[in-house]
Amino acid sequence: MAVEEAIRLEDVHVRFGPYPALEAVNLTVPAGAFVAVIGPNGAGKSTLLKVLLGLIRPTRGRVRLFGRPLERVPPSWIGYVPQFKTLDRSFPALAIELVVSGLRRRWPGRLLPGERAAAREALARVRGEGLSEKSLARLSGGELQRVYLARALIRRPRLLLLDEPATGMDVLGEADMYRLLEAYRDETGATILMITHDWEAAYHHATRVLVLNRRVIGFGPPERALTDECLRRAFGHVGHEHTLAFHPERRDA
Amino acid sequence: MLEALALPFMQRALLAGVLVGAMASYLGVFVVQRRMSFLGSGLGHAALGGVALGLFLGYPPLYVAIPFTVAVALLIAWVRERTELGGDTAVGIFFSLSVAIGIVLLSLKTEYAADAFTYLFGSILAVGPADLWAVAGVALLTLASVPLWGRWAYATFDRDLARADRLPVLADDYLLAALVAAVVVSAVKVVGILLVAAFLVLPPASARLLARTFAGTTVLAIGLGVAGAVAGLFLAYLFDVPSGATVILVESGLFLAALLFSPKT
Numbered sequence A: 001m002a003v004e005e006a007i008r009l010e011d012v013h014v015r016f017g018p019y020p021a022l023e024a025v026n027l028t029v030p031a032g033a034f035v036a037v038i039g040p041n042g043a044g045k046s047t048l049l050k051v052l053l054g055l056i057r058p059t060r061g062r063v064r065l066f067g068r069p070l071e072r073v074p075p076s077w078i079g080y081v082p083q084f085k086t087l088d089r090s091f092p093a094l095a096i097e098l099v100v101s102g103l104r105r106r107w108p109g110r111l112l113p114g115e116r117a118a119a120r121e122a123l124a125r126v127r128g129e130g131l132s133e134k135s136l137a138r139l140s141g142g143e144l145q146r147v148y149l150a151r152a153l154i155r156r157p158r159l160l161l162l163d164e165p166a167t168g169m170d171v172l173g174e175a176d177m178y179r180l181l182e183a184y185r186d187e188t189g190a191t192i193l194m195i196t197h198d199w200e201a202a203y204h205h206a207t208r209v210l211v212l213n214r215r216v217i218g219f220g221p222p223e224r225a226l227t228d229e230c231l232r233r234a235f236g237h238v239g240h241e242h243t244l245a246f247h248p249e250r251r252d253a
Numbered sequence B: 001m002l003e004a005l006a007l008p009f010m011q012r013a014l015l016a017g018v019l020v021g022a023m024a025s026y027l028g029v030f031v032v033q034r035r036m037s038f039l040g041s042g043l044g045h046a047a048l049g050g051v052a053l054g055l056f057l058g059y060p061p062l063y064v065a066i067p068f069t070v071a072v073a074l075l076i077a078w079v080r081e082r083t084e085l086g087g088d089t090a091v092g093i094f095f096s097l098s099v100a101i102g103i104v105l106l107s108l109k110t111e112y113a114a115d116a117f118t119y120l121f122g123s124i125l126a127v128g129p130a131d132l133w134a135v136a137g138v139a140l141l142t143l144a145s146v147p148l149w150g151r152w153a154y155a156t157f158d159r160d161l162a163r164a165d166r167l168p169v170l171a172d173d174y175l176l177a178a179l180v181a182a183v184v185v186s187a188v189k190v191v192g193i194l195l196v197a198a199f200l201v202l203p204p205a206s207a208r209l210l211a212r213t214f215a216g217t218t219v220l221a222i223g224l225g226v227a228g229a230v231a232g233l234f235l236a237y238l239f240d241v242p243s244g245a246t247v248i249l250v251e252s253g254l255f256l257a258a259l260l261f262s263p264k265t
Ligand SMILES: Nc1ncnc2c1ncn2[C@@H]1O[C@H](COP(=O)(O)OP(=O)(O)OP(=O)(O)O)[C@@H](O)[C@H]1O
Pocket: A016, A021, A039, A040, A041, A042, A043, A044, A045, A046, A047, A048, A083
């Protein structure tokens, strides 16, 4: 085994009552890959991430990260940016406290000088240097995304799990974010799994694309996974005016 | 007023007041933020069942009421976790059941009536040495839980983030519920069953209006809880009225002041 496996799913099924959310998912992701996960709403994308986090136990199948069963993976190896900020806006907190919680894995009371410095640096990396002393309740959607990203990065994870991290970010912010993620991956060899609805971003930034709709419809390099055939099977139809913009085979058409 | 400090019953009441004021406000911060205020009210009423059982069996009531109410709290947490009923329904069911048990037991013997009155409204005369020991025991347990503050706060902020970091979120729910129950019961001699829920909720609510962080809210709530209890007990002594009412009046006044001075309004 030349390249380490970051993620290995074998025959993973997840059911919510009678409803299957994931069926027979087999997936192997080599360490250092940048995987974009695409699929329609309700396809089980977030569910897949939660399975990797240990938040949802599969009804069947086996999950391994870095060759280990989940309970033997140190939590600090995984950085997570959740999809819907189920953020309780009434919770009194400063942005810097949320970032430090990523380091401490507890809610911080008094911040240590080292934690404060690390949090400021993480916020600066996501272009959120002005945010540290702001109340979470007062942040805009895009600012909140940055703070959550800083929270995930501060522990320097080997695996980054991002659930639609670009939601709410402006165009420049989005470009910055991809640059940042690519730089982090180059620097640390970390594996990134990012859910997105932006096929274009998936095409340009990911090394692999996973097309998911309850089952794995396609998985491979962007130009092989993002084919009309795969997208049609995942989404039911392909809006051609959308795909033309980025589709590899039609790029020069 | 200072001569009151020389009276043994007043010393006991003040000591108990400081301890339960600090504990109730400390745990109340989690109760308020987790939107479990109704649990506090329910457990206060459940304590009535426990107190009545203690009186009926002839044991010091708190020593029966504390385990009884802790058991009710654990049952509520269990029903909430296992069914789709929701916490408020579980609370409603078990607290009515406990009150019903309490009423039946109390009406079996009429001489309980006077005792029952002090439990309902609180009294500075009511805190006996045995009660003080019970309060001190619960205070030790609460103090022992303080290192868990960061864990509980994290899970209060976002359960999934805490679970993803492998914190024992579910076990902590039970622990918190049990401790809230113990603290609620240990506070009934001072504030009474009827008002104990407000005792749990008012200082954290005031603190929340003034503080910008969860740690700040916690510290401020404890300060307000202690101040409210001490001031309320002195007022109860001065005017010879039930201490539960004076404590809650003081705390309500502090809450109104916090509303006025809140930076967000
Ligand atoms: N805790 C849950 N209980 C019951 N059903 C659930 C639960 N979580 C998800 N589901 C269901 O599982 C399916 C997959 O949900 P999931 O959130 O994984 O979709 P998704 O691909 O992330 O969609 P979106 O693009 O809208 O975020 C949906 O039908 C959803 O209703």
